[in-house]
Amino acid sequence: MKPIIEMNNITFRYQVEDTIPALNDVSLSIHQGEWIAIIGHNGSGKSTLAKTINGLLLPEAGTIKINGQEVNEKNIWDIRRNVGMVFQNPDNQFVGSTVEDDVAFGLENQGIPREEMLIRVKESLEQVRMAEFMKKEPSRLSGGQKQRVAIAGIVALRPNVIILDEATSMLDPEGRLEVIATVKKIKEENNLTVLSITHDIDEAANANRIFVMKKGQLIQEGTPEEIFSAGEKLIELGLDLPFPERLKAALKQAGLNVPTDYMTEERMVDWLWTSVLKK
Structure with a gap:
């Protein structure tokens, strides 16, 4: 079975003069339905890696394929239909005056017919258990509720891949568990591929595999059991015990x-x- 995400020898620099690349010759493959946790200290290249996968950043060298389609400037919007991204601060993603308006925003940008849009908005909010808040202002929601609405906005677009870029890091423990449970449920119902950039051990424990980043390189990968068996060395890898x-x-x-x-x-x-x- 072909990987849904395939990266070959990816190198990326934010500035041409940077001596150390943000990503340095990274290669990996991820299959449909996997949950991958990406860990590492700040500056290790985790978020940069995620942004190259959905085309927010284009590498200077190497190739990225999503579902067999190479990521480039010509097909960037097709790629983003396949890869949805949920960021750390949901307030930065809200543009609508109500929850339903916000979830509908991405659908409007894609030219989805209104009848279909209404169905998708309702279904996606039901999936994250936020349908009763459709008419509410996003600013009046709790942190966990806001993040669930942000996830609904991505789910409505029906991507094959969802990237969580530190999506639970600003939440309290209850909010984190709430969001992780929501993503697990949606993943299982839709056979989605999930990439989770995280420092949270409970979030990483849901993964099929964990990728460890350090100084722009992929230095280790394995099951949670294999990575967690490192004991106190986990702290060096960017995770709590x-x-x-x-x-x-x-x-x-x-x-x-x-x-x-x-x-x-x-x-x-x-x-x-x-x-x-x-x-």
Whole structure:
């Protein structure tokens, strides 16, 4: 099966005179229906990578293909119909006076007939559980609700790929969980491909694979279990420690002999119950 996203030897500089490229010879492939988390410290190239995928930035070298179609200036609008992007601050994406107007904005730009537009607006807001807020002003919504409306605006366009560019970083823990649950539901219903640029361990844990960026290069990739097993080295990779790893570190300090391999919360509960609490 051909990848839905294929990047070959991508290099990008923001200024011609930059000695260190923002992206340096990056190659990767992503298949339809995958959830990919992209992690790394600020300045590692995560957001730049995402912006080249949907054509906001065009690389100086290398090729990018979306669903077999090469990204270039001629087909940039076709590419953006396939790749939707949700940014960190939803307020920067709102243009309508009401929630339904805002979701309809992108559809109007694409010349979608009004009858079809009304159906898509209603369906997309129902998918993110915001249909009851159709007539509300976006400015009166909570952070999590705003981000769900921003996601609805992308879903209405029916892309194959959704990129979350630190889309949960400004939210409180409840809002983060709310948005992640919404994206998971939409992904499963529509077999979407999701790229999540994040520092949030819970968001990264939803991924099929994690890509680690450093100084413009893709330095590591693997399943969450493979990446999370790095333990305290995760901090160097731009992620916090997962709760089970923090708990293991605390138990080790208390003198307990803890497993060395990575454990999910469920496995940690099982281990605690069978190996510690029953003794």
